[in-house]
Amino acid sequence: MEIIMNNSIPFLDLVTPHEDLKEELCSVFRRTLATAGFIGGPMVAEFECDFARFCDTEYCIGVGSGTDALRFALIAAGVKEGDIVCTVPNTFIATAEAISQAGAQPAFVDVDERTYNMHPEQLREYLEVGCRDDEFTGGKIDRKTGRRVTAIVPVHLYGQPADMDPILDIAERYHLIVIEDACQAHGAEYFSRKAKRWLKAGSMGRAAAFSFYPGKNLGACGEAGAVTTNDGQVAQRIRLLRNHGQAQKYYHEMEGYNGRLDALQAGILRVKLRHLAAWNAARRECARRYEDLMGTLRGDIRLPYEPSWAKGVFHLYVVRHSDRRGLQSHLSDRGVDTGIHYPSPLHLQKAYEYLGYGTNAFPVSERVTPQILSLPMYAQLRPDQQQTIADAIAEFVESKRQSIALMSS
Numbered sequence: 001m002e003i004i005m006n007n008s009i010p011f012l013d014l015v016t017p018h019e020d021l022k023e024e025l026c027s028v029f030r031r032t033l034a035t036a037g038f039i040g041g042p043m044v045a046e047f048e049c050d051f052a053r054f055c056d057t058e059y060c061i062g063v064g065s066g067t068d069a070l071r072f073a074l075i076a077a078g079v080k081e082g083d084i085v086c087t088v089p090n091t092f093i094a095t096a097e098a099i100s101q102a103g104a105q106p107a108f109v110d111v112d113e114r115t116y117n118m119h120p121e122q123l124r125e126y127l128e129v130g131c132r133d134d135e136f137t138g139g140k141i142d143r144k145t146g147r148r149v150t151a152i153v154p155v156h157l158y159g160q161p162a163d164m165d166p167i168l169d170i171a172e173r174y175h176l177i178v179i180e181d182a183c184q185a186h187g188a189e190y191f192s193r194k195a196k197r198w199l200k201a202g203s204m205g206r207a208a209a210f211s212f213y214p215g216k217n218l219g220a221c222g223e224a225g226a227v228t229t230n231d232g233q234v235a236q237r238i239r240l241l242r243n244h245g246q247a248q249k250y251y252h253e254m255e256g257y258n259g260r261l262d263a264l265q266a267g268i269l270r271v272k273l274r275h276l277a278a279w280n281a282a283r284r285e286c287a288r289r290y291e292d293l294m295g296t297l298r299g300d301i302r303l304p305y306e307p308s309w310a311k312g313v314f315h316l317y318v319v320r321h322s323d324r325r326g327l328q329s330h331l332s333d334r335g336v337d338t339g340i341h342y343p344s345p346l347h348l349q350k351a352y353e354y355l356g357y358g359t360n361a362f363p364v365s366e367r368v369t370p371q372i373l374s375l376p377m378y379a380q381l382r383p384d385q386q387q388t389i390a391d392a393i394a395e396f397v398e399s400k401r402q403s404i405a406l407m408s409s
């Protein structure tokens with residue numbers, strides 16, 4: 001088998017965008033050194049202001065990571081020790097970790113097979129069948145644990161918004177807080193049939209969490225995150241939570257955390273934010289090109305599905321094949337790096353065995369997980385590289401077809 005090592009296509013290119021912006025990024029570093037403004041200060045405030053504007057929200061509070069953002073948003077919005085918070089099993093563990101770290105217990109609901117995001121009907125079923133009415137509050141109580149359900153965390157996975165209209169309707173009906181996990185969805189848009197307009201990811205729930213982990217569409221040069229919200233009280237609580245509960249130095253209104261956004265990262269993010277819309281557009285163009293190149297393989301390989309109400313930002317480009325292992329190793333032999341997001345649904349991870357779900361609890365997540373494969377996707381991905389990837393996939397599909405034909409002849 002021919003192995004092309006010197007011409008390999010990386011899964012992610014974090015070098016080129018930083019090389020392109022080197023001068024601007026270095027000047028942020030010089031400004032930080034010159035002022036020694038490492039924590040807080042104008043660079044953080046300026047970024048917060050710009051990112052809130054980008055997300056169409058009133059407030060943005062910079063924090064140390066996406067996990068901090070989720071945990072602080074849940075606590076600030078009112079999730080309490082012993083509560084139940086609904087989310088999906090098909091996500092990065094941080095979504096569920098933040099729920100536990102806020103003192104609550106995650107309850108999983110399955111995803112939609114086409115979008116891989118929270119299925120509103122599964123959410124409704126959990127609340128109507130898996131829960132009983134709380135006659136005092138009009139809310140819901142989980143039948144298994146007897147705990148109060150207080151919040152929902154839909155995840156805009158792979159950069160595509162979850163179907164928020166029905167989720168928000170259900171939340172309103174049962175008095176549930178909605179915190180968007182927008183950690184992969186900077187700039188994604190959702191067409192609300194209710195509001196009759198496009199809304200930005202991060203502007204639809206009580207609050208939303210963003211991660212600026214380096215590989216994200218908007219990534220820092222280290223750890224960083226942010227919460228966006230239109231709720232002034234939530235914003236104020238998060239400002240306390242991220243900074244040991246202090247509004248004034250050494251005067252603590254509550255116990256908090258060390259969860260601040262570094263000034264240096266804020267400055268870097270502010271430079272990169274100016275390019276985010278163009279980078280997202282380039283990612284959408286790459287997705288369109290993948291569609292063109294692989295449209296004829298649709299019977300064999302499942303390409304991402306974008307509903308008419310979604311404008312995703314393709315943080316990841318995830319395809320599905322029944323022989324994922326074979327496809328991944330075929331691509332690797334041809335110098336194409338791929339990823340798996342994520343190899344096991346959370347309810348089957350050892351960390352969540354204690355929840356007692358076991359196999360078959362979430363059939364869609366369990367069916368999808370062994371088949372998904374993330375192809376290279378970034379603004380700098382070139383058409384010729386996409387052609388190489390599509391050719392390699394077509395070759396794999398053809399060899400599979402031939403072996404099936406041979407077996408049945």
Ligand SMILES: Cc1ncc(COP(=O)(O)O)c(C=O)c1O
Nearest residue numbers: 065066067092094095183211213
């Ligand atoms: C869906 C999702 N939620 C939460 C997080 C956590 O963000 P961070 O790594 O910045 O803590 C991530 C990051 O990978 C994520 O993809």
